[in-house]
Amino acid sequence: MSQDLHTRKLLTVICEAGLEEELAADFAAGGACGYTVTDARGQGAHGHRDGSWSSGANIRIEVLCDEPTALGLLEMLATRYFADYYMVAFVSDVAVLRPGKFQSVAN
Amino acid sequence: MSQDLHTRKLLTVICEAGLEEELAADFAAGGACGYTVTDARGQGAHGHRDGSWSSGANIRIEVLCDEPTALGLLEMLATRYFADYYMVAFVSDVAVLRPGKFQSVAN
Amino acid sequence: MSQDLHTRKLLTVICEAGLEEELAADFAAGGACGYTVTDARGQGAHGHRDGSWSSGANIRIEVLCDEPTALGLLEMLATRYFADYYMVAFVSDVAVLRPGKFQSVAN
Amino acid sequence: MPFEPVILFFALGLFAGVIRSDLKIPGVLYESLSIFLLLAIGLKGGIELAKVPLASVAGQAAVVVAVALLIPLTAFALLRGPGGLVRADAASIAAHYGSVSVVTFAVAVSFLARTGLDAEGYLVVFLVFLEFPALIVGVILARRDAAGTRWGHLLHEVLSGKSIVLLLGGLVIGWIAGAEGIKPLDRLFIDLFKGMLAFFLLEMGLVVASRLGDLRRAGAFLLVFAVAMPVAAGMLGIVTANAIGLSTGGAVLLATLYASASYIAAPAAMRIAVPEANPALSIGAALGVTFPFNLLAGIPLYHWLAVRTHGFFA
Amino acid sequence: MPFEPVILFFALGLFAGVIRSDLKIPGVLYESLSIFLLLAIGLKGGIELAKVPLASVAGQAAVVVAVALLIPLTAFALLRGPGGLVRADAASIAAHYGSVSVVTFAVAVSFLARTGLDAEGYLVVFLVFLEFPALIVGVILARRDAAGTRWGHLLHEVLSGKSIVLLLGGLVIGWIAGAEGIKPLDRLFIDLFKGMLAFFLLEMGLVVASRLGDLRRAGAFLLVFAVAMPVAAGMLGIVTANAIGLSTGGAVLLATLYASASYIAAPAAMRIAVPEANPALSIGAALGVTFPFNLLAGIPLYHWLAVRTHGFFA
Amino acid sequence: MPFEPVILFFALGLFAGVIRSDLKIPGVLYESLSIFLLLAIGLKGGIELAKVPLASVAGQAAVVVAVALLIPLTAFALLRGPGGLVRADAASIAAHYGSVSVVTFAVAVSFLARTGLDAEGYLVVFLVFLEFPALIVGVILARRDAAGTRWGHLLHEVLSGKSIVLLLGGLVIGWIAGAEGIKPLDRLFIDLFKGMLAFFLLEMGLVVASRLGDLRRAGAFLLVFAVAMPVAAGMLGIVTANAIGLSTGGAVLLATLYASASYIAAPAAMRIAVPEANPALSIGAALGVTFPFNLLAGIPLYHWLAVRTHGFFA
């Protein structure tokens, strides 16, 4: 089984909830084949965001993709969002069975 | 401290919400000692699933277990679910302090 | 781009929902610069927790930090919480762009 | 023709979805409202049921359920033959159309109230017993050999589904407690019903808007089917209602039940029992076409037909 | 004996849970309903409180709270001695039984309304002041040395808990605004109260069903305790009510308060203050046995006893 | 001076937040209540609008909206000049104060009802048309060159925002269906309005408490601005109301609209259009100071001024 596993990247972004639609569009433009969102709350450099109120809620978005796409998306986030928005982003290694499903069409 | 850390696998499955009970049973049968579910929404090969409506909601399930269990569960998912259901699954490495807690009884 | 990436640790804790405030305080005391919480449900050694009811709900907390902080927090959890509370904790490797944002002030 | 304002809320939701407004009804509110509607409909039905002899209702229900089996069988034949769909898809869609939509029924009740036409209150009993048989028919149609099907599991899934439990539970509570016992609950379950329905329809409009994309993949045959099938089923409902001696109002409601397509119980059951069927097709047709068609044109049409034909078959 | 239909909703929830229906009340609806119930009970109490002299209520409350301390102390002695539980578990369970269940109280009020018996409206004040002292007793019992306990933290936790804040907040708002000022809010907080309670009990049935598994681990002694303790406490409540001159209805309510076991404030407080106690035991007993017992048998029993003994102790 | 009890719920929420109670209103309940309030306000406005000639309302609305543009312009000048804020922050705050707060308006309507003063029901139309122009002004002020702004995107964002869609949708439904058609929905949308508002204000109290920390970063000038700006805008509203011939009650409501600062539409729009503005400043001022100020002191003040000056300008 384990020889069928392929390495892919998982990009995780935690940010203010209002960005959901914009990020979805940006991810698609950057070559991602999908994304998953969960509602979140938390604390960071910009204080406590308790999620009780639309402007005070966070989301947590995951994008499973190949390495070039992940790095491209991360760079896009750094350029376009890091300065002005409440955001944290990180990339990790994961193994998947169907590598084609998470291969960018663009790259 | 770090010498007490043991490597385990984290299997993450993102799929349609209706599968929660079936997957829980399958995971237990496959040797998992537990699982964690969060509600999710997202986009993939099968279009947008916005979670506003029971048939259009996703879940995100995590199972922390040893490597053989993780690979066995992944194979089970591939055989039983990948063809017909909306599903994404990946495995990653994590470090834990209490390895016995995440050791399959079966394996 | 990839040469700008720095390795950090992601500590993930899944536990009973009532601990949210205490853990937030403990994490801050242990040098974490932030955390993210999502609501969860699940099953483990202590049976099914379906989240339908405050005393039966779980949360999933993530802390992105440097390695010493992650190990310190994990040890703190083991000492203070593992015995009495419903809790699972694990650490994984992630790559970030802004390492300073996730560097403990304390350490 | 009487005009039912709750429809406007559906239109508003549809509009908001189509213009891609950021209006979102939280999933939890949707769930809460549907629990409320199911319970309230059950309670009202139970109170009415207490007023009539059970045996006569049981007799009518048996006929109504038996005749209704024609619907999934016909649908399957059409979808498989002229429609050219694969077996699983044809069977799954047939199950959706054989089952019923509770909200469509509720809108028909509202509509009737505005026309001043009375209907047998115990028709909710038919609603309960029309929901699940078609689901079982659908599974049988999908698997002729039936070897792989875990029937016990499936039956449990269908019979313990939340819509059956809440409708039947409400029915039993209403029947035991009676109008007098339920009175202190009227404020919530009776007085607010219409407003909650309006709210729910707003959400349904948003959901339908989000499913319109599925229709593109559906093909012309399925689109025609999604309008023709309810009309045919509605007419079958009127004939059946006349045959068993229901009032004109009862005929409108039975026509609506027959004509409506399930989008709660059926999707859940089919996803588990016939996973190889494509849910985008069945939900696209049932929710994207038939549901709005029934709300906007079907119910007034069944009303017109029922009034016109009343006594004709007697 | 009068029969209270809201109980049927509890039974429906229990049934749905036991047959493993996919009916789930969203956690958020549970939270919302409990906020509503707590606020509404507080408001009603505050309106009533405005009608009586504060000093006399304060005197009665002092007696009621002082006598109530017997409950956790007795419970602890029984659980630790004959029950053989470890100190932490005995103390935690004692705290649950010493505190009160707001929903049990609300069902008793509904029950009374059906019997036509009046009760002092200001009894809600006792509800507030019975909730937290037992929690503090429980912590003292758990830690004789009390060295490790962060008392400031614990007191804050208990007194700023949502049930105290909402009950007391409602009480104060009702007291300041009075019946006249609250009138425009009656539609929500008074008229819908019973329906919301029914809805909440449906959810409670589901929750209780999900906790029945805990009972297996509880042992026979705890099961007996979970029925005998409320009966004994209920009788203490009737005696106390008679001693301080409450009406028969007031005696039923005070008996119910004494007999009920907390499942909101106590679990939260004990989890933080006595973490080594096993919550499956206390919640299993309080929610799995005592809560349904009080609803189904306890309240009618306290009513019967209160009617029978009224004037006897005076 | 008449006293409005719903304010007490706001105070309770604020209190609970300040003492760090574990009381939390689920975000979903907040969303649900705000959808309810927006729809209900729209519906009521639509029913009233159906009673007056559209042309005359349109004329008044044009004046009201044109005059209102003075508010963001003045605010910007003050914040940029004496306030010393950077362009983006000044523009974003100006947009918040130029737009309106629906809940503040609802409290003013409640307040008026208690005073017995009537107001033109169609003022809801102004509410809708006051919400978005200031947002566009804010963006223009933020980007003089406007090169980078995706205007199409922004206009869509603003006009399809949920508050506009629900208010305008409710208005249209109320206008089409009329008082008679909406009657079965009154139980929910009219009777429960006040109670729902109380509930929502409880939540708003908690939200405001959680934003009080932002005020520390705001600086003295912004704090003074957050009180002085609404008073000045309120006076402008009274003058305008008199000029276009509104009743005294209408003047109170228009003053409240002018004085109120948006905390739903504006934060969402500014975050997308002027991301470099610090939301802690605008939300801290609008929600942390101006919202409670208007509730507790502003509305009574505008009432006092409107009564005093009525007929003076005519």
Ligand SMILES: Nc1ncnc2c1ncn2[C@@H]1O[C@H](COP(=O)(O)O)[C@@H](O)[C@H]1O
């Ligand atoms: N060190 C961290 N670990 C985990 N989550 C974080 C961390 N820092 C920030 N976050 C999350 O990211 C959101 C925005 O972060 P910030 O921009 O730093 O305020 C916060 O509300 C948290 O949910």
Ligand SMILES: Nc1ncnc2c1ncn2[C@@H]1O[C@H](COP(=O)(O)O)[C@@H](O)[C@H]1O
């Ligand atoms: N590339 C991806 N990255 C993250 N989540 C994904 C991805 N593809 C699919 N998903 C999630 O998995 C669900 C089912 O995927 P699919 O079967 O591809 O439609 C989607 O609704 C998403 O929530």
Ligand SMILES: Nc1ncnc2c1ncn2[C@@H]1O[C@H](COP(=O)(O)O)[C@@H](O)[C@H]1O
């Ligand atoms: N093996 C596991 N994999 C994923 N989540 C787990 C696992 N074990 C426990 N959990 C989660 O941690 C919570 C507490 O675990 P426990 O203390 O083992 O009951 C459970 O309710 C689950 O949500």
Ligand code: NA
């Ligand atoms: Na049908």
Ligand code: NA
């Ligand atoms: Na008690």
Ligand code: NA
């Ligand atoms: Na304004």
